[in-house]
Amino acid sequence: MRYGKFASVYDELMEDIPYERYVEWVAAHVKSGTLLDLACGTGTLSQLFAEMGYQVTASDLSEEMLAIASQRFQDAQLQIPLLQLSMDHLEGLAGFDAVTIAIDSLNYLETEQQVQETFKEVHGALNAGGHFFFDVHSLYKVDHIYMESPFVYDGEDISYIxxxxxxxxxxxxxxDLTFFIRNGEFFERFEETHEQRTFPVEQYSAWLEDAGFEVMETTADFTNEKPGDDSERIFFHAVKK
Structure with missing residues (x-):
């Protein structure tokens, strides 16, 4: 999946995501150590983890996202290694106390085999007893909420359909997204298509166990509550056996 011009507007469109709560969730289980932030995007979460004292390595497949993350880290005077890797091919990375795949990035994997391979790759990258944190869209969100489109956003400098x-x-x-980005007195239009897929909670849990993890908790929507029928975002915390 390539993020083209979408990378340049990603941060503004994601400004309502409570990244700090994501950090708090991870920090409640892993106080410090080495952390691999897969599908790091523009690096917002990686920066927060680094500022908390974690030794962060960040990775993404998109050159556009990595370019923005690199500038973010430079501006913040943070030395965070950046890698261009797909989450299902980590090329022998190892030695991490925690791995994160945040903000439904896992849902961009198209096949069951890619998800299973990602779990195996993450397992190999973690130290014994290491922690794996990720979130995905629920079936309800994909099958029902997303089917209520079109959705419209009208901002001062960015709008989309x-x-x-x-x-x-x-x-x-x-x-299918159509963006209108202010460029001086005019708006520039561009289009992108993104595809996502999700699976039942029980299926993710089974794949985690097959990969050698123990599932510690599944929660929903940035809360400590168990997923319900109308939950939209499911969070998994697993530990390498």
């Missing part, structure tokens, strides 16, 4: 359609697989969605 967001259409969705069912994808080729069960519990998958195709996002």
């Amino acid at each position: 967001w259409h969705t359609a069912e994808g080729d697989f069960d519990h998958s969605v195709i996002h």
Whole structure:
């Protein structure tokens, strides 16, 4: 999945995401140590972890996202290694106390095999007893909420029209986005298509166990509550056996 011009507007569109609560969730289980932030995007979460004292390595597949993350780290005077890797091919990375895949990034993997391979790769990258944290869209969000499009956002400098359609697989969605970005007195238009897929909580848990993890908790929507029928975002915390 390539993020083209979308990378340049990503931070503004994600400004409502409570990244600090994500850090608090991880810090409640791993106080310090080495941390691999997979699918780091523009590096917001990586920066927060580094400022908390973690030894962070950040990775993403998108050159555009990594360029923005690099500038972010430079501006913050943070020495965070940046790698261009797919989460299902970590090229022998090892020695981490924690791994994160945040903000539904795992849902960009198309096949069951890619998800399973990612879990195996993460398992190999972790130290014994290491912690794995990630979140995914719920079935309810993909099958119902996303199908209520179009969604419209009208900001001062950025606007978009967001259409969705069912994808080729069960519990998958195709996002067709049209952006209008202010450029002086005018607006520049560009379009991108993103595809996501999710699976039942029980399936993710089974794949984690098959990869050698113990699932410690599943929660929903940035709370400590168990997922319900109308939960939108599911959080997993697993530990390498």
